[in-house]
Amino acid sequence: MKKVGIVDTTFARVDIGRYATERLKECGTGFTITRRTVPGIKDLPVAVRKLFQEGMDLCLVLGMPGKAEYDKVCAHEASTGLILAGVLESKPVVECFVFEGEADDGKELEFLARRRAEEHAENAYALLFRPNDLARRAGTGLRQGFRDAGAVRATH
Amino acid sequence: MKKVGIVDTTFARVDIGRYATERLKECGTGFTITRRTVPGIKDLPVAVRKLFQEGMDLCLVLGMPGKAEYDKVCAHEASTGLILAGVLESKPVVECFVFEGEADDGKELEFLARRRAEEHAENAYALLFRPNDLARRAGTGLRQGFRDAGAVRATH
Amino acid sequence: MKKVGIVDTTFARVDIGRYATERLKECGTGFTITRRTVPGIKDLPVAVRKLFQEGMDLCLVLGMPGKAEYDKVCAHEASTGLILAGVLESKPVVECFVFEGEADDGKELEFLARRRAEEHAENAYALLFRPNDLARRAGTGLRQGFRDAGAVRATH
């Protein structure tokens, strides 16, 4: 039985932790989920390391940085810390960040955030249980949340 | 009995360490507080790691970077170091930074700084004693200091 | 027998992992290849550290960041993490990144990506088996993907 940690924030404006959890459960079985919520994205790296030390095999983290320039700096700091936590533990951290400025209005933001959370949940499942699914799609221009970019062909 | 470290700076222009301490005590019992003051925000990461090695379960750090471009760089360096210290110790570091440029005058700055310090103190309490309070508010757009952004609804 | 890890992404729009693998095999013998595919470039550092812990002597990682400003930030975070993983393990990580904005159209992008992947594969081979080939070409202005810049002469 694999163990998956899911961490989200009270700062996020969409309940992306729930969407990710629901989609992950739909992907298959063979794993348990431990959920945590922290205030903001800068709290994610410590939460992830703690979860790994409690035995998680993978962590899926979800955050929604705001629109300001400073929010981008915070996201950068959080990402750097998440990579640090992952590298120190040698365990995958699937990061799902949705920036408020990526969508024009609330409806679009909710749609984007949900879809991205679900697609990252699918990636988390593939990393743990279906690595060959990822290998088959290597270099095919997959995107999470937005439409896939697709592969570029030499014959274009 | 949990142990909380609170670290602030002589650089800050508001006594946010005191506001945070007072609010934390109002939140409940079951913890002791150890306070430290360092010169500036770049001194916070080392102070935090020392406090963790003295047995703290969580550190709440408070700083007020100035208005200049260089102050933003210092804040970025301090944040990166705080995440490093937290990840190395696997213990939460609640960071409360108030940038001088966030408010138009001294009165507003004092108000913002106090409120943010108090709300981060509440988050620190929740992380230690009421994780379910955080989980219940996942994805609801909470903010510290300013008005909450609130949740974005798909039906907007 | 040396062991080489090759990691690419599903985000990339060209199958650069395959080009690198094919070229590496053409370079010579004396090594086995383990391939992995992860969703995006930020997942590379953890994948690399895991591969080193499975016994790899060198990892060749390939990614294609998008055109947006945020993609550059992600590439920076990934590179920082790759250097961290390499330094912690004291093993070389050959990074081959192709930015979508480096080429004007799909055809050119495919050509550039393939050539860069192949030339980095040659570098990976040289690092493991022909260090003197690198030493002989020290300071000669070699480039991967684009035309070599060449050496600058004092007598120009």
Added chain:
Amino acid sequence: MKKVGIVDTTFARVDIGRYATERLKECGTGFTITRRTVPGIKDLPVAVRKLFQEGMDLCLVLGMPGKAEYDKVCAHEASTGLILAGVLESKPVVECFVFEGEADDGKELEFLARRRAEEHAENAYALLFRPNDLARRAGTGLRQGFRDAGAVRATH
């Protein structure tokens, strides 16, 4: 008997290491000083870690980055490394950087550099011997080199 390391650079244009050393000695007794000089600010983090491993309780480092954009990048890299060294050793690193662009002419630069070095030396002394002095001045807007910003009052 406490041990203090002081490190400066040959790149700096003012003998700030000497000013800091003299002021530190004036602050009191109960400590020995070990001085080192390295070429530039990027050499400071390693020098600091070595000094800690030789038994220092605190390191005071002094540097003067130039005016160019690249000098700011170097200062950022040095600061990040200094925080890393401090966090790994759990010992305070008091960083005193004076940017050449902070003053209009040589005389002003010399004055600023000297004063900042002296005030950081006082902070170093306080961190080791008078932590209560720092605590008493928490949130009072102290600055090193320039005039103190002072506390912001709610009643302004």
Added chain:
Amino acid sequence: MKKVGIVDTTFARVDIGRYATERLKECGTGFTITRRTVPGIKDLPVAVRKLFQEGMDLCLVLGMPGKAEYDKVCAHEASTGLILAGVLESKPVVECFVFEGEADDGKELEFLARRRAEEHAENAYALLFRPNDLARRAGTGLRQGFRDAGAVRATH
């Protein structure tokens, strides 16, 4: 007998590794040199850590980043990694980077690169064998490659 590692790149357009090696030998005796060449500057941190683990007392690394904005990012990543490697090993890493944009033409670039490489080699020698030479020149505004800036006097 001290051990010095010298690492350069095939990306560089001037044979700065050779210039540094020759000058280092002219500085004196009492050390052996181990040379390595890697493809680019991002490969330097791992090479340095490996050399330290093979017993080097100091590493001198030389690179020539290109003119593009991305080259600056790579240089920043490489520098951060070099500081990390040095701090983890507590051994000095003398970094000599020459940016292609620092000179107007090839002749000037060659001249600058050679001179900077030689002066950094002298610094490496001083760090190992003549620390007092550095101490004597503290705060005197030394530069590598370009003319020394010199000390700023209070009486200017």
